[in-house]
Amino acid sequence: MKMDITEDDGVVKVGLVGRLDTPGVDAVEPRFTAAVVPRGARAVVDLSGVEFIGSLGLRMLITIARALSRRNGKMILYAPQLFVAQVLETASLGDIIPVQPDAASAVAAARA
Amino acid sequence: MAGATPQPPDRIALSLAATREGFAGSFDELRRGLDALPLDARARFSAELVFEEVVANLVRHGARPDGQTTLSLDVELRDHDVQLTFQDDGVPFDPRDRPDPAPPRDLEHAETGGRGLMLIRSVSTALEYTRTPEGRNRLTVTVSRDATARVRMSDGARSGA
Numbered sequence: 471m472k473m474d475i476t477e478d479d480g481v482v483k484v485g486l487v488g489r490l491d492t493p494g495v496d497a498v499e500p501r502f503t504a505a506v507v508p509r510g511a512r513a514v515v516d517l518s519g520v521e522f523i524g525s526l527g528l529r530m531l532i533t534i535a536r537a538l539s540r541r542n543g544k545m546i547l548y549a550p551q552l553f554v555a556q557v558l559e560t561a562s563l564g565d566i567i568p569v570q571p572d573a574a575s576a577v578a579a580a581r582a
Numbered sequence: 583m584a585g586a587t588p589q590p591p592d593r594i595a596l597s598l599a600a601t602r603e604g605f606a607g608s609f610d611e612l613r614r615g616l617d618a619l620p621l622d623a624r625a626r627f628s629a630e631l632v633f634e635e636v637v638a639n640l641v642r643h644g645a646r647p648d649g650q651t652t653l654s655l656d657v658e659l660r661d662h663d664v665q666l667t668f669q670d671d672g673v674p675f676d677p678r679d680r681p682d683p684a685p686p687r688d689l690e691h692a693e694t695g696g697r698g699l700m701l702i703r704s705v706s707t708a709l710e711y712t713r714t715p716e717g718r719n720r721l722t723v724t725v726s727r728d729a730t731a732r733v734r735m736s737d738g739a740r741s742g743a
């Protein structure tokens with residue numbers, strides 16, 4: 471599991487590549503959390519490179535999004551692959567964390 | 583037999599220790615096995631999702647404190663579906679009647695966990711459980727091979743052996 475973190479004009483972009491299964495979550499969650507939560511970032515998360523997600527991956531996204539919300543930040547997800555999008559839909563994740571189709575709409579939502 | 587066309591495998595069997603380390607290594611082994619099976623992308627994803635959720639649940643909640651819990655998995659490719667049969671010697675756990683978490687009302691009140699069984703049900707057509715006479719949990723999960731199928735298992739598909 472790889473993670474790339476960049477920042478552009480106040481929005482933190484988190485690019486995830488690989489599998490958000492148990493080992494994948496173990497590999498990225500501490501650094502992901504440390505990069506965005508303490509500062510209450512406006513974060514957009516690129517899911518286009520995520521080929522698999524399980525319940526632990528959902529838990530990680532909810533936990534970080536909630537921590538951001540408590541610090542007046544926010545998290546926007548974007549561009550999930552088909553099967554990953556269906557897992558998000560099954561869990562009704564889009565009801566609590568916005569999911570956008572592309573980077574531009576995600577950044578706009580993060581700045582809104 | 584000369585001239586015989588090699589047939590692709592239709593089964594995978596593996597066993598692992600119910601630990602995080604055993605989990606990581608066995609997932610790689612499962613994926614190599616699935617690479618050899620003629621599965622479409624949806625069935626492949628579903629099989630991996632079932633494996634992830636069953637094993638993660640066992641490692642986190644079902645393993646005995648002595649660290650010696652073991653799990654075996656048999657994957658059988660059938661004409662219209664894939665059957666994954668898990669057997670473990672962890673604490674008794676019947677997943678069939680566990681309710682799904684409530685839909686999240688908002689981010690602040692959303693449950694962070696409890697979605698593993700819901701995900702299994704979302705990709706499977708049947709879920710069977712029994713506690714064997716030898717004191718093992720035996721869980722069989724059936725996943726459709728229909729590339730267009732997107733199922734939500736009905737209550738009627740949950741059964742005991």
